[in-house]
Amino acid sequence: MRLFLRPFVLALLLCSSLTARAEEAVRVFAAASLTSALTDIAAQWKQGGHTAPTLAFAASSALAKQIEAGAPADMFASADRNWMDYLQQRGRIEASTRIDLLGNTLVLIAPKGRRFRAEMRRGFDFARAFDGKLCTGEPGVVPVGIYARQSLEALGWWEAIRPRIVGTDDVRTALNFVERGECAAGIVYATDAAISDKVEIMSTFPEDAHEPIVYPVALVGNARPAAREFLRYLHTSREAAATFERHGFTRLTSAP
Structure with missing residues (x-):
């Protein structure tokens, strides 16, 4: 037994x-x-x-x-x-x-093949540089959206583009919207943009335009x-x- x-x-x-x-x-x-x-x-x-x-x-x-x-x-x-x-x-x-x-760093992206000119400086008319929506995380809540708003305000672009901003639950959702062409532009982290072959990085936001991304x-x-x-x-x-x-x-x- x-x-x-x-x-x-x-x-x-x-x-x-x-x-x-x-x-x-x-x-x-x-x-x-x-x-x-x-x-x-x-x-x-x-x-x-x-x-x-x-x-x-x-x-x-x-x-x-x-x-x-x-x-x-x-x-x-x-x-x-x-x-x-x-x-x-x-x-x-x-x-x-x-x-x-x-x-990390903050970048401006567009759907692949749909680039537009964007100069990272005050005085550039960003709102007229493209047609359609701008996707990023929900400003004031989601970190990438907080950094995005800080950058847009620092460059003097916030007020003109604010009505066209689509705030998402997180950065990956914003990336997906741009990949599908539902947004003509997006503000995401460089690390997220790098994983996609459906978007193009057009420019990097100046580091002094937002709080350090930590x-x-x-x-x-x-x-x-x-x-x-x-x-x-x-x-x-x-x-x-x-x-x-x-x-x-x-x-x-x-x-x-």
């Missing part, structure tokens, strides 16, 4: 171990613009013998609100400092783990132990650094 039970008991122990391991999957809430890079890094993490993290991508604003409401997240990666500040002020992240990890990451309060390891990997791994750079992000911290 004991010999008969031993394989069964071993199987139960193995299943229990695998279940426990699966329960340790790190739950990452990340800005939509990080989709491609973090998906690749998650695959690297899994290849290293770890449980694949669970990734949820959306606008930083939406994710921050979900975390505030108690959504089960271990880590938050925002596309701007404001939404990380929002959670920190409410005691929802571990402030000691917060790192300004990445940088991606802070931090652990959410009561994060699982595995989350600390994954955050350390994002911060210190040469493989993760190379992946972020391959996707066009600027590393604000250096891997050793």
Whole structure:
């Protein structure tokens, strides 16, 4: 009887171990613009013998609100400092783990083959440079839309173009609208524009026209132990650094 039970008991122990391991999957809430890079890094993490993290991508604003409401997240990666500040002020992240990890640039795009002249300077009549809508994230809410509005105001273009702006839930949605030609122009991150063969980058907005584009990451309060390891990997791994750079992000911290 004991010999008969031993394989069964071993199987139960193995299943229990695998279940426990699966329960340790790190739950990452990340800005939509990080989709491609973090998906690749998650695959690297899994290849290293770890449980694949669970990734949820959306606008930083939406994710921050979900975390505030108690959504089960271990880590938050925002596309701007404001939404990380929002959670920190409410005691929802571990402030000691917060790192300004990445940088990005803001670009003006158009559907492929439908370029128009755009000069990044005050005095240029941007609103008359093209017909149709301008897509970006919802101004005042979604980070890319916040940066876009800052840039348009700095260049003196905001008031004239405001009635034609289509504010979207996140940067990837804005990119998709331009890809389909539903918007004649778009303001997105350079990293998102680079993944599409259906849009053209026409120009880069001056860095001094908007706040620095910074991606802070931090652990959410009561994060699982595995989350600390994954955050350390994002911060210190040469493989993760190379992946972020391959996707066009600027590393604000250096891997050793």
